[in-house]
Amino acid sequence: MKKLLLSMTLFAVTLSFAAEYEDCWFYASRSLNNDQHVVELKELLETAAKSHYNGMLLACGLDTYGKWDAARKARLAEVKRLCDANKIELIPIIWSIGYGTMLGYDRNLVAGLPCIDVPYVVKGDTATIVQEEIAPLPNGNFEEYEGHAFKINGWIDAPGKRSFVDTDVKAEGKASIRLENFAEDKHGHARVCMLVKLKKNRQYMVSCKIKTEDFVGSNSVKIQLYTLKGDSYCAYEPAIEPTQDWKEYKTYFSSGDKEESRLYLGTWGAKAGKVWIDDVKLEEMGVTNIIRRPGCPLTVKVADSDRVLVEGQDYEPVPAAKQLLPANPEPPLVLKLTPAANLKDDTKLLISYYHPVRYGRWQFTTCMSEQKVYDLFRQSAREIKEAINPKKWFLSMDEIRAGGTCAACVARNTDMAHILADCIIKQRQFIKEVAPDATIYIWSDMLDPAHNARASYASCKGSFEGVWNMIPKDIVISCWYHLKRDISMPFFENLGFKTQGAAYYDVDTLDTSREWLETCNKTKNCTGIMYTSWRNKYKLLADFGNMVHENQKPLK
Incomplete structure (x- = not known):
């Protein structure tokens, strides 16, 4: 009888463990140009640790880490220490073609x-x-x-x-x-x-x-x-x-x-x-x-x-x-x-x-056909690896609103789908060179036909159609368009990708976040969900984490 009870207990523990998503993240954006940013992140990390989070997706300008001064690098090291102390994984979000990655090194790399x-x-x-x-x-x-x-x-x-x-x-x-x-x-x-x-x-x-x-x-x-x-x-x-x-x-x-x-x-x-x-x-x-x-x-x-x-x-x-x-x-x-x-x-x-x-107001796109961009990506991957040694990396490849029009793009004699896919494949390569076991994530919109992966997008010349068939299947797709979530998540699932739900987006209730969690719960191989705030609204951070913890039902 004792053996039966022990087996049942172990089985229940196993089920409980299996019922947790791999990812319960929150997004934060701080440049780390001053000490107050570290103080603010410390408060968020402590709240997150008490509310069942296990990851912080941090936007802090790591693309140009090589240009940082010693004080800014020291602040990043302190944030990494705080993450480790709170058992929150630090995930860097990097290389945003749509928002001007590497223009800090050379503004002429703009599309x-x-x-x-x-x-x-x-x-x-x-x-x-x-x-x-x-x-x-x-x-x-x-x-x-x-x-x-x-x-x-x-x-x-x-x-x-x-x-x-x-x-x-x-x-x-x-x-x-x-x-x-x-x-x-x-x-x-x-x-x-x-x-x-x-x-x-x-x-x-x-x-x-x-x-x-x-x-x-x-x-x-x-x-x-x-x-x-x-x-x-x-x-x-x-x-x-x-x-x-x-x-x-x-x-x-x-x-x-x-x-x-x-x-x-x-x-x-x-x-x-x-x-x-x-x-x-x-x-x-x-x-x-x-x-x-x-x-x-x-x-x-x-x-x-x-x-x-x-x-x-x-x-x-x-x-x-x-x-x-x-x-x-x-x-x-x-x-x-x-x-x-x-x-x-x-x-x-x-x-x-x-x-x-x-x-x-200020969005400029980086050209994906200029070799110097890729030289800087490779350099950046080495610097990020040395600075924080992340196990997970996030490619900020959203809203690419210009491209395909300069002589470098035209000379490739191809469409935006192939130009984008080639860029993503190279980004993955540079990360894998320094971190072979890394898990790589990416925003969904430029890969999603229900979102921005289409012809006649903004100032781009050529179509993004079909790009979803050109990128490696080991990249996790982070879907963020709430109204299209029940189209986008199954779309990538059926293509063989793992997915993630990027929820919240600065509303005043968790209603849309609950809807996101419902979609995640019925999507096979969804890695989890993220509290995503562009406006530094963290009033519901704890409630979101607790809501996910109590209602998550990962579907394997």
């Missing part, structure tokens, strides 16, 4: 979009841009209206209900557009849409002036460009204060192969208050914001001839832009010619070059 045959004219020993006429935006200053309806080539949300003519508050002229009553629309939409005419392969700047009063809606004011098919290829989120006086905002974009686009300005997800917009302008930029790297060549040719000028021989070397899309753009390039150029006045030149594209 480049082409401007082709920008006209210049020779005068003496210089060549300057030929200012081509561009039609002003019809009624971009909101001066023409009837009632609360503005006369534009496009449309405006809910005139007289959420959008209004305001002749009392304006940046200039006699009127502006006022947006309010956002709660009347379930999406918080109050937008202006204008059809704009463009020239192919040119760089443009959109500017406008914005004023607010008691505005509620974090990151909900946007300036966006859409193709006529409805695909977004430029999205800028200006830094808006709840109440501010008139302030000018600027963003930049490349027309690519488009001769028309839809320009959107206004709110998405706004809650309350008022927003005024005035003085909307569209301007061609000329040759500026120049990227200089092998895959982004600068070409100067003489119009109506086969002659291509040689840099350093026919004209002085052209430097790269000092910043990636500064608030106030550098003036167009003035090309300084040498006597060897031997060009007469009024000779027409055509300049082709590459420039970066920004998404959101």
Whole structure:
């Protein structure tokens, strides 16, 4: 009888152990540039340790660990010690192509979009841009209206209900557009849409002036460009204060192969208050914001001839832009010619070059076709291994919104799916070189046909379709799109991948997290779930861990 009871007890213990997920993580982002970050992480780790967590996914800029000073490295060592003391595994999240990995070493590794045959004219020993006429935006200053309806080539949300003519508050002229009553629309939409005419392969700047009063809606004011098919290829989120006086905002974009686009300005997800917009302008930029790297060549040719000028021989070397899309753009390039150029006045030149594209407020994408990026990845893997010796590594390969457009990408004669897969395979290789037994995780969206793995994604040229069949099956896919969780998790499961659920995302309850756990519980070979906060909201950290502990039912 005692043997039977002992066997039953051991069996129950085994079942209990088997019923726990391998991963119960939380996400934290701290640069470790000051001691307070260590204090904050210590508090989170202590809470997590009491709430059944076993891992912390830490974003701290480890990509450029080789550039860190001694104090920052010491803080990381202390965080590693705190993790070990609390029995919380430290997992580094690294190498975000979509958010500019390795640009800290060389900003010219940014993805480049082409401007082709920008006209210049020779005068003496210089060549300057030929200012081509561009039609002003019809009624971009909101001066023409009837009632609360503005006369534009496009449309405006809910005139007289959420959008209004305001002749009392304006940046200039006699009127502006006022947006309010956002709660009347379930999406918080109050937008202006204008059809704009463009020239192919040119760089443009959109500017406008914005004023607010008691505005509620974090990151909900946007300036966006859409193709006529409805695909977004430029999205800028200006830094808006709840109440501010008139302030000018600027963003930049490349027309690519488009001769028309839809320009959107206004709110998405706004809650309350008022927003005024005035003085909307569209301007061609000329040759500026120049990227200089092998895959982004600068070409100067003489119009109506086969002659291509040689840099350093026919004209002085052209430097790269000092910043990636500064608030106030550098003036167009003035090309300084040498006597060897031997060009007469009024000779027409055509300049082709590459420039970066920004998404959101500060997102820049790194090029996946430049060899220097991979040299830096290999170096980074060695440094991370030496610094914290992780057993699990996380590839931050989400939201890759530019690529396939520079000369280095085009020369590969393939699509974005193969370019991305090749990058991931190499990242895995570099990790396995220093940590052969490492488990590697990756964000799901760029591999998921229900999410971002598709054609016509942002400013990318080519399709990501099929990439899910090209990457090694030993990489764990961390799915994060809540509304698609019951499509995405089975999709990767059926392909033979292990999965993970990235839940929470800064809401005020655990309702969506419970839904995520239900999906995890019915997905075979799911490694677990993560408390994922982008806004440092950790009020529910303990409750989330306890909820997972009490309701987890891993399906093997």
